[in-house]
Amino acid sequence: AQRVTQPEKLLSVFKGAPVELKCNYSYSGSPELFWYVQYSRQRLQLLLRHISRESIKGFTADLNKGETSFHLKKPFAQEEDSAMYYCALRADKLIFGTGTRLQVFP
Amino acid sequence: EAGVTQFPSHSVIEKGQTVTLRCDPISGHDNLYWYRRVMGKEIKFLLHFVKESKQDESGMPNNRFLAERTGGTYSTLKVQPAELEDSGVYFCASTPQGATGTQYFGPGTRLLVL
Numbered sequence: 001a002q003r004v005t006q007p008e009k010l011l012s013v014f015k016g017a018p019v020e021l022k023c024n025y026s027y028s029g030s031p032e033l034f035w036y037v038q039y040s041r042q043r044l045q046l047l048l049r050h051i052s053r054e055s056i057k058g059f060t061a062d063l064n065k066g067e068t069s070f071h072l073k074k075p076f077a078q079e080e081d082s083a084m085y086y087c088a089l090r091a092d093k094l095i096f097g098t099g100t101r102l103q104v105f106p
Numbered sequence: 107e108a109g110v111t112q113f114p115s116h117s118v119i120e121k122g123q124t125v126t127l128r129c130d131p132i133s134g135h136d137n138l139y140w141y142r143r144v145m146g147k148e149i150k151f152l153l154h155f156v157k158e159s160k161q162d163e164s165g166m167p168n169n170r171f172l173a174e175r176t177g178g179t180y181s182t183l184k185v186q187p188a189e190l191e192d193s194g195v196y197f198c199a200s201t202p203q204g205a206t207g208t209q210y211f212g213p214g215t216r217l218l219v220l
Binding site: 004036043044045046049086092093094095096097098099 | 109110139141146147148149150151154161162165197199208209211212213214
């Protein structure tokens with residue numbers, strides 16, 4: 001079955017601390033994975049995709065096929081990173097995880 | 107360039123009533139998707155249009171939901187009759203090419219069925 005799991009509903013850190021938002025997936029084929037973010041009062045938007053292998057706003061995510069994971073990381077969290085983060089898998093349509101709310105305290 | 111728009115932003119209705127949600131994709135985007143997020147759960151796919159044709163409607167919960175995209179432009183999603191479990195946020199997204207392009211999301215319609 002195709003599934004995306006985000007085990008943490010809420011992650012709270014202080015500004016400057018490292019952040020890792022966990023994402024595991026289940027997919028029989030070759031996965032295409034994304035991280036979407038929704039800031040307060042804004043629409044859902046793409047943060048990054050694994051095929052781009054890029055860093056956006058200091059965030060990176062590496063696809064680990066052995067562990068079927070696509071964790072999102074940032075070495076030093078900022079207050080403006082506070083948002084809902086969704087991991088998603090594409091199989092024609094997008095399959096989302098339940099999301100993790102990141103709170104960064106000053 | 108205008109983004110994906112959705113109307114209304116909020117809707118509160120009573121169980122048994124009918125509600126119609128509208129999505130205007132980005133101009134020129136052939137692919138249009140509907141998703142729904144029920145409180146505390148994941149964002150779930152409902153259906154996918156390519157122009158005016160339903161490419162995949164495997165996520166539609168039941169026959170109380172009817173989606174249309176006449177003329178391949180805007181789309182409507184009608185819920186009739188609405189039930190309590192239909193409450194949630196309904197998102198629309200569009201992509202310009204194939205099914206591989208980045209999906210651009212609308213702001214969502216928050217539906218509350220009382």
